[in-house]
Every structure is written in C-alpha cells, then in structure tokens.
Amino acid sequence: MRYHFAMDDDDVALRNLTYRQFVELGHAPTVHDIAAVTGATPDDVWASWRRLHDDHALVLQSHTREIRMANPFSAVPTAYRVFADDRWWYANCAWDAFGVCAALHVDGRIEASCADCGDPITVHVRDERPDDEGLLFHCVVPAGRWWDDIVFT
Amino acid sequence: MNLFRSEGHIGRWLGSRASGATISVTKLCELAHAWWGNRIEPNWRPRTREQNQAILNGLGLTDAFWDLSAADPHP
Numbered sequence: 441m442r443y444h445f446a447m448d449d450d451d452v453a454l455r456n457l458t459y460r461q462f463v464e465l466g467h468a469p470t471v472h473d474i475a476a477v478t479g480a481t482p483d484d485v486w487a488s489w490r491r492l493h494d495d496h497a498l499v500l501q502s503h504t505r506e507i508r509m510a511n512p513f514s515a516v517p518t519a520y521r522v523f524a525d526d527r528w529w530y531a532n533c534a535w536d537a538f539g540v541c542a543a544l545h546v547d548g549r550i551e552a553s554c555a556d557c558g559d560p561i562t563v564h565v566r567d568e569r570p571d572d573e574g575l576l577f578h579c580v581v582p583a584g585r586w587w588d589d590i591v592f593t
Numbered sequence: 594m595n596l597f598r599s600e601g602h603i604g605r606w607l608g609s610r611a612s613g614a615t616i617s618v619t620k621l622c623e624l625a626h627a628w629w630g631n632r633i634e635p636n637w638r639p640r641t642r643e644q645n646q647a648i649l650n651g652l653g654l655t656d657a658f659w660d661l662s663a664a665d666p667h668p
Contacts (some may be wrong), residue, residue: 570622576615577604
C-alpha cells in the first residue's frame with residue numbers, strides 16, 4: 441500500500457475541491473467541471489487526478505477520464521444506496537454506505553441486501569448508530585491488501 | 594465488504610473460500626464515522642498509515658487481519 445507523505449499541496453487542494461463539487465452536484469464532477477471552477481485545463485485536472493489516484497485519494501475509471509470512487513461515495517451505481525441530506529447516493533460497499541452518513545454528518549437510510557440470500561436490508565442511521573444492530577459485516581480482504589484491487593475489495 | 598443477516602448467511606456465502614473478518618453493524622458504523630467523518634472537510638489532509646491504524650486499533654480491531662502494514666511495500 442502506498443502512503444501519502446509526498447502528496448502535493450496543490451493536488452490536495454484539487455482533491456478537496458473535487459469532493460466539494462461531488463457533494464454539491466450530487467454526482468461525480470468531470471474534468472471539465474473542475475477545470476471550469478479552477479481555470480486549469482482539463483489535462484491539468486486529469487494529471488492531478490492521476491496523481492491522487494496513485495496516492496489512493498480517489499479512484500479513477502480504468503478506461504475513461506472519469507472518477508470511479510471518491511470514497512465513501514461511488515460515481516457509479518452499486519448495491520449500496522444511501523438516502524442522506526435529502527438526496528440518494530451510491531456507496532462503494534457496506535462500510536462506505538455508513539461512511540456517506542459520516543462524511544455528510546447527517547442521519548440517513550441505507551438500502552442494500554444480504555449478500556448471501558439477497559433479502560432487502562434497510563438500516564437507518566440516527567445519531568451515528570444503526571437501528572438494526574443484528575446485522576453483520578464481513579470483509580474478505582485483509583487490511584494490508586485492500587488497495588491491491590480496491591474495486592474488488 | 595458486505596452486509597449479512599447472520600453468521601449462517603456469511604458461512605453459506607463463503608462456501609469453501611477462506612473467511613475474512615466479521616464485525617457487528619454497530620461496530621461498522623463506529624468505524625465508518627471514525628474513518629470517513631473528515632472526508633469532505635475543506636482542509637482535509639491525507640492521514641498516515643499510523644493514524645489509520647490507530648483508528649482501527651482504537652475500535653478494538655487489533656488482530657492481524659486489520660494490520661495495514663502487512664504486504665505494504667511503501668511504508
């Protein structure tokens with residue numbers, strides 16, 4: 441796992457702007473969205489996003505110039521939907537679903553399903569606690585290998 | 594990183610695959626708030642591995658499964 445001691449201040453600032461835009465728009469911004477806000481060129485935004493991707497500060501699509509994950513938010517539809525702050529969000533996994541409420545500092549409702557039987561699961565988060573405490577979370581990949589393949593993780 | 598109704602459902606889903614780590618959804622929610630709570634703060638800075646490990650350890654996630662340094666070629 442690479443860690444971020446060398447992350448450039450300008451890249452961090454662009455990352456923070458990208459996250460802010462994600463939350464304001466309700467979906468992932470494009471390189472053109474960020475270029476328009478910053479005055480940078482789309483190529484410059486993309487180059488910064490590439491460095492942030494390499495530092496695990498966000499995750500890019502492998503074949504297009506688009507964001508795949510701005511954890512805990514997902515830029516693509518997933519099995520983990522969260523209604524929070526008067527809007528629906530996609531999360532990358534169960535951990536991130538709770539993370540959406542955490543990042544936004546709001547209560548929320550998570551809509552998912554049991555990965556085994558497919559039965560719908562609805563969990564309300566109120567005051568940072570789930571209302572169904574009988575559910576379980578299982579993680580297959582050990583922590584030291586989460587970023588080997590973050591999409592699989 | 595999935596949700597399940599019970600241990601039985603996890604076992605059935607895993608089949609012959611090796612098991613990972615299971616925690617309650619209550620613990621998961623605590624972890625999510627500790628981990629992601631600062632994610633959209635305007636002055637967000639990346640955490641070090643040690644800071645991330647401290648979050649896990651602070652929630653009692655201390656066994657080898659939760660060791661962020663394992664297999665880390667860039668400490």
